[in-house]
Amino acid sequence: xxxxxxxxxxxxxxxxxxxEPHIPVMDKASRTDGTWSCADFEWDAENNQYIxxxxxxxxxxxxxxxxxxxxxxxxxxxxxxxxxxxxxACLSEMQCCPNADARKITREEHEDARQVARxxxxxxxYAISMRxxxxxxxxxxxLKRILGLGRLWTCRAFVPPQVLV
Numbered sequence: 001x002x003x004x005x006x007x008x009x010x011x012x013x014x015x016x017x018x019x020e021p022h023i024p025v026m027d028k029a030s031r032t033d034g035t036w037s038c039a040d041f042e043w044d045a046e047n048n049q050y051i052x053x054x055x056x057x058x059x060x061x062x063x064x065x066x067x068x069x070x071x072x073x074x075x076x077x078x079x080x081x082x083x084x085x086x087x088x089a090c091l092s093e094m095q096c097c098p099n100a101d102a103r104k105i106t107r108e109e110h111e112d113a114r115q116v117a118r119x120x121x122x123x124x125x126y127a128i129s130m131r132x133x134x135x136x137x138x139x140x141x142x143l144k145r146i147l148g149l150g151r152l153w154t155c156r157a158f159v160p161p162q163v164l165v
Contacts, residue, residue: 008076011117012110021117022129036096038105050080050105054092058082058105076109 006026014021029038041058042051050058058080087093087102097103108114120126143149 006117008108008110008114012113015113015116020120021113022120022126022133023117024121025114025117027114027118034095035098036092041105043107043111050107052082052096052103054090054096056082056086056090058103078107078109080105080107 004026006021006023008026011021011023011025014023031037036053040053044051044057047057048060052058060078060080082103084102087097087100090096
């Protein structure tokens with residue numbers, strides 16, 4: 001599959017069914033301005049928090065909420081934030097959060113599945129599958145552009161050999 005299928009819910013669906021996702025991950029968390037991206041922060045699943053490169057925690061909640069509206073969003077996204085005092089006293093503030101008081105990171109519900117896909121993307125088998133995918137994509141592009149088959153219906157059902165006789 002191509003990058004359009006690399007969303008969190010799709011990758012989560014595949015990983016839940018024990019299917020290895022050989023799909024490029026749709027990832028917009030990288031930064032181009034030289035500041036630290038989410039990948040620079042370490043995820044601590046045991047304590048449900050991120051650890052910044054300087055060793056400080058980014059927590060989702062610092063206290064228990066009795067009002068449910070102030071707690072989790074329930075939209076499949078968790079927000080993690082460092083303490084304002086910690087970030088302002090940090091020597092790496094300009095690399096981390098130059099335009100904010102404290103660093104914030106959001107984590108999707110399917111982030112673990114996205115990490116599985118990122119890990120698979122580093123394997124030799126992934127490189128082979130991407131090369132084969134490009135060959136198939138080129139064939140379909142040829143059918144569409146040169147032969148004029150803009151819409152092509154393919155049947156993926158298996159037909160036993162004895163039926164063909």
